[in-house]
Amino acid sequence: MSCDTYRDLMMKYFDGDINDVECAQLRQHTKICKSCREEFEQMKGILESLESDSLAEPPSDFQDQVMAKIDSFEKERKRNLEAVIYGIPILILISLPAIIFIRFSGNRVMDMMINAFEYFMPFTGVSDVIGNIVSALNIIVSGMSERMAQGGRELMKSYNDVLMMLVAVLIFVEWLFIKLVKRSWRKA
């Protein structure tokens, strides 16, 4: 057998996968072959030193450190989840009726708001100034959105019932969603 064959046996030896016969063959060969003996001894020294030197102990409070990090990660995740679960539906719930209300009733809402403002602010001049500003804004906005609003209003008039049903369905779905997530929280 050539030295290459014994080199394979060496690797098997370091794999811990050598049988008695092969081990005896290897030992026999290293007795008579200097280069193989050197190679074997050197490699054995290196790998044994490597193996003896491998055990690093974690600090005694390692487990606590990890669990503290996990806790803060969980809290963060909960906060994010809360923000999504409560934030988005609340935003929708608040904004949806407002949008629909203004859409349906148009300028009347604006008048109501100005009247309310006048009621709470007992200075007559103020409401005039605000009225002027609002009417100026109205002219600008109405110029731009007249066509869009016209189209939208017509659409809403013809599909009034459908829209109301959609809103009801949306609110119902949101309520279900919140319930489901809360239940999964309790489980977790």
Next chain:
Amino acid sequence: MEVSDLELVQQCLSGDKNAFSEIVARYKKLIYSVVYNLTPDKQEVNDIAQEVFIRIYKSLDRYNPQYKFSTWAVKIATNLCLDMLRKKKVNSVPLEEIAGASSNVDTPEANYIKNERSRQIRKAIDELPEKYRVPIILFHQNGLSYEEMTKVLNEPMTIVKNRLYRARLMLREKLADIRKEEVL
């Protein structure tokens, strides 16, 4: 009777944090020493090892029970260590004194030689290309089997074996060169 790893994972997934604490207790030594062996900068070992467990925690729902839990955990640890190394692209290896293995029976001189020797070996390993370095560390320092290494490294047995053989030869050559330099 001891609770199995899979049961612990399931308990964690249903919200029992104590179960994860038990997982950390079981595998902290293994993970810590894998990270220790794969990270040249020893000051970072603790942080990286903690990060490994956080990653394990985050991906518990993706744990495949066909793997041994230890294999899966070592895989996560190995990947994280290699990611960190690639990000840092360390060219110079810090000259870290490895004194942990010294026993108090040895004389100071013997101790010094031993430490010097293990420092050289450590340095030679850190200089090996990644694909040779990782198998030799996992096999000889962390005691993984070939079967486990194929799963951790996602490579077939023949490739893992070849790389480990090649790594041993490269290591011996490198250290033989250092010896020659010392003699001169």
